[in-house]
Amino acid sequence: MSKPYVLLSAAVSLDGYLDDTGPERLLLSSPADFDRVDEVRASVDAILVGAGTIRADNPRLLVNSPERRAARVAAGLPEYPLKVTVSGSGELDPAAQFWHTGGDKVLYTTEKGAERARAAGLAADVVALGGFESGGFELGGPKAGGPESGGSGLDWRALLADLHARGVRRLMVEGGGHIHTQLLQQELADELQLVLAPLFVGDPAAPRLFGPGGYQPGRLRLVETRRIQDVVLMRYEPTAPGAGGSVSAADHHWLRLACELAERCPPSETAFSVGAVVVAADGTELARGHSREGGDPVVHAEEAALAKIDAGDARLASATVYSSLEPCARRASRPAACARLILDAGVRRVVTGWREPDTFVAGADGSGLLAAGGVDVVVLPEYEALAKAPNRHLAG
Template identity: 70%
Template sequence: MPHPYVLLSAAVSLDGFLDDTGPERLLLSGPEDFDRVDEVRAGSDAILVGAGTLRTDNPRLLVYSAERRAARVAAGLPEYPLKVTVSASGDLDPDAQFWRTGGAKALYTTDKGAQRLRGLLPADVEVIALGPDVQWRAVLAHLGDVKGVRRLMVEGGGQVHTQLLRQGLADELQLVVAPLFVGQADAPRMFGPGAYPPGRMRLLETRPVGDVVLMRYVPAAPGTGALASAADRRWLEAACDLAAQCPPSRTAFSVGAVIVAADGTELARAHSRESGDPVVHAEEAALAKLDPADPRLPGATVYSSLEPCARRASRPAPCARLIVGAGVRRVVTAWREPDTFVRSADGSAVLAAEGVEVVVLPEYGDRAKAPNAHLLPPSGRVADRG
């Protein structure tokens, strides 16, 4: 499973502060935004805060709406998302509200930190020791691969936000700006100094929520020349992994596809020749699992290990046309379709002509080609179009 979709959530003052220096927490949001945050929490698999936030704010990190908790249970999910914190030192208050409220909790720490807290935390808290230090990639890998977390909401603090964004691990930023000034130079800020990924972020949404303004941004991947995020890379990896699950064929490529909503929710996944159908394509099979009227499709992205086909003999409509017909406006792929079976079948051109954004990440080409090695020339290379 890919790393979780990492959503950074915070509220700041007009001059960029998370809080003031007073003894009580500064409430930047109003009732409407607190309800919005509750909704985002309810849609997440896990909520994470850093140790500093745990010490200063003593948060509960609950879903407060009974209706939203009931909807989670009805969907087969735990009543509350997993609560997660990270502390290298293990210097945490065993009586904090974080440990004593809600459902399952997990602490990522070092071997020394785990030793320090042994026997002090409630029995339902899972302590995961990651060795002599704690690396964010290791935390995210464990959350995705072991805990099954696909959507992670990060609620601070500033140091955690800074580290995740600087390391290219944040997939979305939900920033609320409150109409007030803090004006204290030593108050905590949302982000600290350092080397951040280059390029402008892309604005997904801006809207008023009560008297604050919500802005949603996604980062651009450095050096791609296209708007590809860390999530794009992880979902494309998942599509390549699906391609490896295809029954082998001498007459068709092995392809994997994943359809993901704009908020990072996986909608469907499939691979070629799925369920015994010898001619079904990955994108076709994934789209067939969704209601054509699903309102999330126009904002979704199709991740396919191979460029969607523009022509085919086995079905009336090629995958590029199916994607356009479904209303999807974005496709990310690893490998342009070679002329092995169909001459000059440029699926990307078909998509682009219909206004669909096509992002090609060629660094994943070898992974996409691996399950198709038996179809390639002895050199293992083909002359891709374009």
């Protein structure tokens, strides 16, 4: 199944609660962490919340920074990510901020829910989706309750496949707890970004982040911990099967994107079509590029991507370069090969899907050059066919 990379985002108290039972939303994150969340929003294609979150919190779900919105537009993306919600009943307030701020919206619901939503004039693309339990349910936010909360019958795979078909490659899920629980239990989550706030709720009636049920076995892999004012961010990923903990679901997501970027290259008889993405350790996309981008007949994918990043950006030292083809070790068109550009940028991890053949440069060994410079090179051979696809005309 083709699906977006699914990133779960939440903040909890020290005793594991998403909220208290008071009438107002309990603010768990710090101001600096709210800005981090804004940065993550700017990096995704869509943001999803449950209907209960819309009712309880009336969120806008915007990218607040003008600079980040401008960077999205400059990269050819919509100013705001797509906003997504789910509701079995389709009974949502058409005056809620969700519908009247930001860009496009999608509501996934039942056939009856779709009738209600369209009759109410909700400003969204309404999609009737199978798999809701009989009677419908609401996937809720922190204070959501009632008989419809927490249903488990939604066909999440169909929903994610539909989002992928809409061009969504990176999905941020902001709540509520029922949604996070279901995506983890169905092994559809690729990353969990969890913020721990220094306070206790202590009310057993308050909502917790995760509910009971069966979860995938084994421990998640801790990718990062970071202090942000008085809260702590913890990032977890499930490891890829058989990868020994060295390859994550994120690696598969970004390498697949690099292969997709290679399809955008103008065809050439004298050079490969390659895509590349540079990603910070916290999962933020720093830049992307592809061969012959911008009409430059000799620019390489890694070169195009790295040129878009400030050489002094401290995130480069812990970033990963994802390239559909092994970075070149030698080239005639520029003074520096891509492997050298990566070393000079300070990047110390590269993930690729295809070792460079001898088509244009005999004995090329970009991986060897990188490894000699202290770079961890990971080859995922299952992506070789995808990386080769836009280069079929060069096959001898």
